[in-house]
Each structure stands twice: as C-alpha cells, then as structure tokens.
Amino acid sequence: MSEINKTHAQWSNRFAYILAATGAAVGLGNIWKFPYIMGENGGGAFVLVYLFCIAIVGIPVMIAEVYLGKSGRLSPMRAVAEVAKRYSASKAWKFAGAMGVVAGYLILSFYAVIAGWACAYILETAGGQFEQASAEQIKLSFNQLISSPASLIGWTSFMLIITAAVVAKGLQDGLEKCVRYMMPAMFVLLLVIAGYSASYGDFSQAVSFMFAPDFSKLTIHSVLEALGHSFFTLSLASGVMIMYGAYLPDNTSIVKTSIWIAIADTMVALLAGLAIFPIVFGNGLEPSAGPGLIFETLPLAFGQMPGGQFIGTVFFVMLVFAAFTSAIALIESSVAWLIEKKGFSRVAAAAFSGAGLWLLSLLTIFSFTGADWATVNVFSVDTNFFGVLDTLTSNVLLPLGGLLIAIFVGWVVKQEDLADELKLSSATFSTCVVLLKYVTPLIVFIVFLYLTGIFKF
Numbered sequence: 118m119s120e121i122n123k124t125h126a127q128w129s130n131r132f133a134y135i136l137a138a139t140g141a142a143v144g145l146g147n148i149w150k151f152p153y154i155m156g157e158n159g160g161g162a163f164v165l166v167y168l169f170c171i172a173i174v175g176i177p178v179m180i181a182e183v184y185l186g187k188s189g190r191l192s193p194m195r196a197v198a199e200v201a202k203r204y205s206a207s208k209a210w211k212f213a214g215a216m217g218v219v220a221g222y223l224i225l226s227f228y229a230v231i232a233g234w235a236c237a238y239i240l241e242t243a244g245g246q247f248e249q250a251s252a253e254q255i256k257l258s259f260n261q262l263i264s265s266p267a268s269l270i271g272w273t274s275f276m277l278i279i280t281a282a283v284v285a286k287g288l289q290d291g292l293e294k295c296v297r298y299m300m301p302a303m304f305v306l307l308l309v310i311a312g313y314s315a316s317y318g319d320f321s322q323a324v325s326f327m328f329a330p331d332f333s334k335l336t337i338h339s340v341l342e343a344l345g346h347s348f349f350t351l352s353l354a355s356g357v358m359i360m361y362g363a364y365l366p367d368n369t370s371i372v373k374t375s376i377w378i379a380i381a382d383t384m385v386a387l388l389a390g391l392a393i394f395p396i397v398f399g400n401g402l403e404p405s406a407g408p409g410l411i412f413e414t415l416p417l418a419f420g421q422m423p424g425g426q427f428i429g430t431v432f433f434v435m436l437v438f439a440a441f442t443s444a445i446a447l448i449e450s451s452v453a454w455l456i457e458k459k460g461f462s463r464v465a466a467a468a469f470s471g472a473g474l475w476l477l478s479l480l481t482i483f484s485f486t487g488a489d490w491a492t493v494n495v496f497s498v499d500t501n502f503f504g505v506l507d508t509l510t511s512n513v514l515l516p517l518g519g520l521l522i523a524i525f526v527g528w529v530v531k532q533e534d535l536a537d538e539l540k541l542s543s544a545t546f547s548t549c550v551v552l553l554k555y556v557t558p559l560i561v562f563i564v565f566l567y568l569t570g571i572f573k574f
C-alpha cells in the first residue's frame with residue numbers, strides 16, 4: 118500500500134476529537150429514540166440496564182474501534198485490512214470494517230429523512246402551528262408531513278446538501294469547525310429546555326419515572342433493546358468510531374476519551390429525558406407514545422404551555438444540531454474511502470457520496486408516503502423499504518459488526534501491542550481484554566440471535 122494513500126489528517130487536539138466524537142454519538146438516538154424506548158419499557162429499570170450495557174459492552178467496543186482506526190490510520194475497511202495484514206490474519210477481516218461503512222451509509226439514508234422532519238418542525242413550531250392545537254390536529258399535521266413526497270424530499274435534500282458541504286471542507290475546516298459551535302450550542306439549548314421543564318412541568322414525577330426502578334416492568338425484550346440501543350447511541354459498528362479514531366492525535370488516550378464520550382452521550386440522553394418527561398407528565402400525556410413521542414406528544418404540550426412556542430422551536434433547533442453532528446460523522450467514512458481508494462478530491466467524494474445517499478433516501482421517503490412500490494414482503498412479512506433498512510442495520514449489521522470487531526481486537530491483535538497503546542494498569546487491562554474476548558462477543562451474539570429471530574424467548 119502506498120504511503121500516499123494513508124489518511125494523514127488529524128483533529129487539531131484532544132478536545133476537538135472529544136467534541137467531534139461526542140457529536141457523532143449524540144443524535145436522534147439520544148433525544149428521539151432513548152426517551153421513547155425508555156417510556157415503552159417502564160422507565161427506571163430500563164435506565165439501569167442501559168447504563169450497565171454502556172459500561173460492559175459499549176465502552177470496550179468503542180475502545181476497540183478507536184484502537185483499530187488509530188493503528189490503521191485509514192478508512193474503516195482499509196484500516197482493518199492493514200491491521201489484519203500486520204498479524205498475518207485472513208484478508209477477509211476487512212469485511213468487518215466494510216460492513217460498518219455500509220451500515221453507516223444505510224443508516225444515514227433514513228437518518229437524514231427523520232432529521233428533515235425535525236427541520237420542518239422548527240418552522241411549524243416557530244410559526245405557531247401548534248398553539249392551542251388539539252391532539253387530532255397535531256396528528257393530522259404530522260401525517261401530512263410524512264405523507265408529502267415534496268416536503269420530505271425538500272427537507273432531506275437540505276440535510277444532505279449541508280452535510281456533504283461541511284464534509285467537503287475537510288476535517289479541520291469542515292467537521293471540526295462545525296462541532297466546535299454546534300455541540301456547545303446544543304448542550305446549552307438542552308439545559309434551557311430542561312430548566313424550563315423543571316419549572317413548568319411535573320419534574321418530580323419525571324424523576325421518579327426515570328430513576329425509581331420497577332423491575333417488574335423489565336422484560337427480556339427490554340434488556341435486549343437496551344443492548345441494541347447502546348450500540349446505536351454510541352455510533353458503534355457503523356464505521357464512525359474507526360474513522361474518527363484514524364484522525365486521533367498521537368498522544369491522546371483512547372481509554373480516557375472513550376469513557377468521556379460515553380459519559381457525555383449518556384448525560385445527554387438522561388437530560389433529554391429530564392427535558393421531555395416533565396412536560397409529558399405535567400400535561401397528563403402518555404410517556405409510552407412510541408416514535409411519535411417528540412413529534413406528536415410534545416407539540417401538544419408546547420401548544421398549551423406558557424412560552425411553549427419559543428421553547429418548542431428551541432427544542433427542534435437543538436434536535437437538528439444533534440442530528441447534524443451525527444450525519445457528518447456517518448458520511449465521512451464513505452468520503453474518506455473514495456479519496457483514498459479511488460483518488461477522488463474531497464469535494465468530488467462528498468458530492469458523489471451525498472448524491473448516492475439522496476437516491477437511497479428516496480426508499481425511506483416513499484415508504485412513509487405509502488407508495489406501492491416501496492412496500493415489500495420479506496420472509497413473508499409485509500413491510501416497506503424503511504422497515505427493511507432499519508431492521509437490517511439495527512438488528513443485523515450493528516450487532517454483527519460489533520461482534521466481529523470485539524473478536525478481532527480481542528483475539529487477533531497481539532495483546533502486547535494493545536497494552537502498549539492503551540497504557541492501563543495490568544488489572545484494568547486484563548478486565549478490558551476479558552470483556553472484549555469473552556463477555557462482549559457472548560452478549561452480542563445472544564442479542565444478534567434474538568434480534569434476527571433465530572432465537573425466540
């Protein structure tokens with residue numbers, strides 16, 4: 118492999134990396150998905166299991182991915198191939214990296230559509246559309262949005278164009294500059310909303326819902342859902358952490374930064390819960406409303422509360438910032454691959470990758486609008502392309518990718534090399550290796566069997 122093909126760009130410093138990787142991790146998963154799956158799975162007990170999964174599975178896999186990126190210094194597929202070659206392991210390991218890039222790409226094709234809904238909601242909330250609106254009116258306007266191809270294509274194109282434009286500007290001038298402003302802004306906006314919720318909503322009921330565990334509500338399904346979500350929320354197995362690791366400055370601790378990123382991601386998810394549930398309870402609404410929680414339930418509350426029009430607008434701006442810093446991370450691995458392997462300029466690579474995503478996003482868009490051609494039958498189940506993409510990525514590619522990465526770093530990479538890089542005390546290092554070699558693969562394997570339906574409880 119020629120040196121020219123190596124990825125030389127690096128984050129300007131450790132803090133820039135932490136902001137970028139936290140930006141990649143914090144997204145719709147934290148603010149849209151976490152609160153509603155917590156709501157559906159009974160609250161506090163689910164939160165405890167989720168925290169446990171982040172610590173036992175999420176952090177070790179993140180360490181493994183960043184390690185691979187840093188030691189390969191290339192886009193995910195090529196970084197894994199490079200490390201495999203070093204240990205004379207099979208070339209086929211590169212597919213573990215490739216699978217991540219494909220998963221990330223597919224995820225972004227529907228992620229951009231949902232982020233587009235949030236963009237549309239900024240205007241709707243700011244324009245006062247939800248003021249004193251009834252639940253039926255809000256439901257109707259949500260259904261109108263998701264069944265209008267023109268609106269969906271417009272908003273998705275907007276998201277994809279700015280995502281590609283930022284990435285086209287390069288690592289330090291594009292991605293890094295963007296997270297430097299957006300992440301602190303997102304965090305401040307979230308705090309403002311949580312403060313508002315605490316004063317106008319039912320804060321104590323929200324706190325007891327989120328933190329008083331009721332284990333009778335916990336099912337095996339909730340446990341597996343918590344595990345699956347720990348992968349999604351930390352952006353694991355989607356090429357993102359290997360790619361961002363490839364840009365890690367030389368003297369940055371992989372372990373410490375991974376722990377910080379996981380803590381920041383978890384804090385945002387919990388804060389999002391503390392921002393949303395007091396409003397939900399304060400207005401006598403249902404916490405288990407499912408995916409419509411922030412697009413149907415919350416606007417109802419914003420429409421009734423003092424200052425709701427303003428705080429609702431702030432909420433959706435914050436959501437778009439969070440989604441955007443994940444979108445740039447999800448597109449970066451494909452862009453880096455086109456530059457390294459196909460010799461594209463960065464601008465051409467971003468445009469090409471963005472155009473491919475735009476085409477793919479039509480599958481999701483027309484699934485929502487209910488187009489006949491987007492309805493498919495998979496294993497005798499009627500679904501649509503969005504259902505296929507969501508299930509394929511969250512239930513198959515992410516767990517399988519995580520499993521392979523843990524096995525690769527746990528079993529193929531020489532332990533002395535890993536120890537040299539991680540610089541941990543011997544007890545902590547052994548714990549980390551045991552987690553990567555045995556615990557993570559076993560747990561993820563069980564989740565994989567369950568999610569793919571091979572295993573039924």
Ligand code: PFF
Nearest residue numbers: 142144145146350352355443
């Ligand atoms: N982690 C981000 C979120 O929680 O929204 C985005 C994301 C990245 C999701 C990568 C899934 C993924 F594989």
